Every structure is written in C-alpha cells, then in structure tokens.
Amino acid sequence: MAVHDECKLKFMELKAKRSFRFIVFKIEEKQKQVIVEKVGDPNRSHEDFAACLPDSECRYAVFDYDFVTQENCQKSRIFFIAWSPDTARVRSKMIYASSKDRFKRELDGIQVELQATDPTEMDLDVFKSRAN
Template identity: 45%
Template sequence: MSRSGVAVADESLAAFNELKLGKKFKFVVFSLNDKKTQIIVNETSSDQSYEKFLESLPENDCRYAVYDFDYELPGGEGKRSKIVFYTWSPDTAPVRSKMVYASSKDALRRALNGVASDIQGTDFSEVSYETVLEKISGGGAH
C-alpha cells in the first residue's frame, strides 16, 4: 500500500513478470482504476517500436510504465537490455491526477524487482528514445 492507500493489483505484478521473465511483452502501461484504489494494467504490448510505446502515453493524463529497453553499446561491443520504469505526469494532466500518481508511485516501484532505471516524464522530450538511451547508458552511447 502506498501513502495514498493505493494497492498494486496482482495483474500488474503478473504483467511485469511476463515482461521481465517471460519476455512476453515489450512494455506494460499501468494506470489507477476509476476509484483510485488500485494500480492496474492499462495496456500490454509486444510491439518492438518505441514509437508505439510513446503513443500509449496519454497527452493529458498520468501513467506508469515499464519498458524493456534494448540498445547497442558504443564501438560495437554488443547489445544490452534494461528494464526502465517510467512515471508519466504531463504538465497538462489534472492536478489531482498528478498528486495521486505521485503519492502512489512508491507502492508500484517497490513491487517491481529488477528495474534498472527510473525515468520521470512531464513532456514527450523527456521520454524520447535518445533522452532515455543517454540516461540508462551513462551518456556514452553516441
């Protein structure tokens, strides 16, 4: 349970484990249920396109997401994969929504073992592929 009294639904943990262990999904998007009492699965996808992932983030509302981020190491040293946790809280989202998502984040984040990086996004430039790649690869992937 989070400070806001929001619980993480079992389906949310199951979907995360399918992404992490089963490699069934490329990303999972989470939202709060209508009563704002549980963090539920909003969408899952095995689509490899990062653009498809970004399209799943609403322009005017908050979400959480995990994305199995693949990238090349510089100098052809091979590929890496990291599970990235996103807190999507656009400036245009309702204030109440931003507050509930902010106070509920820790419950979900603590439940997801194996996340390598956290990304906070308030607009699409902060969650662009290049921005996230730079953050998770230590800035040396150009």
C-alpha cells in the same frame, strides 16, 4: 493504493520471458488500485509506446529498452516511467506522485527510472543516455 496482481504478473513476464516491450499502468481511482491498461508485444517500437500514453492523464509505464554497447554487446534495461503531463489534473498528479514509490517497490527488477512531463523527456535519446 492497492496493486492488482496482474500488474506484478505482467511485469514478471516482461522481465523473465521478454513477453512484452512495454506495459502501461493506470490508477483506478474508484477502486483505489493500480491496474494494467495496455501491453505492447516484443516487436513494438518506442514510438508505439509513446503513442500509448495519454496527452492529459498520468500513467506509470515499464519499457524494455534494447541497445548495443560501444563494445558491441546486446543489452537491455528495464525503465520505469512516471508519466505526469503538465495538462493532467492536479489531483491526478498528486495521487500518482504519492503512490509511485510504493508501486515501484512491487515491481522488482527496475533498472532506470524516468520522470516525464512531456514526450521530449522520454524520447529515444533520453533512453540511450540513461541506459549506459
């Protein structure tokens, strides 16, 4: 599975400049490559991000999660989310699962990985617990 250059460029912008809150990636099966489907401005929320993920299709996503530690320090973690809802086609799930590690290696700087099959597996509480 090829990775479109835009995927890496957008990720670098998120990582270095905090240009985006999230990026949603899609596998374009005919072209056999991962492309950028959607980006969210830095002022977008976790709810906006969750709303971008389709109910019955797989996606990869990156989310820049900001939080305050118990010591009152402002921090941020870059999450990689492998979204694979139960209602997605089996073929699609297999393609996303088999391409995930290679795609993730292209995005240097991911700090936390989440595998989610329904929205409850990536709600804000999950991000909070995994960020520390």
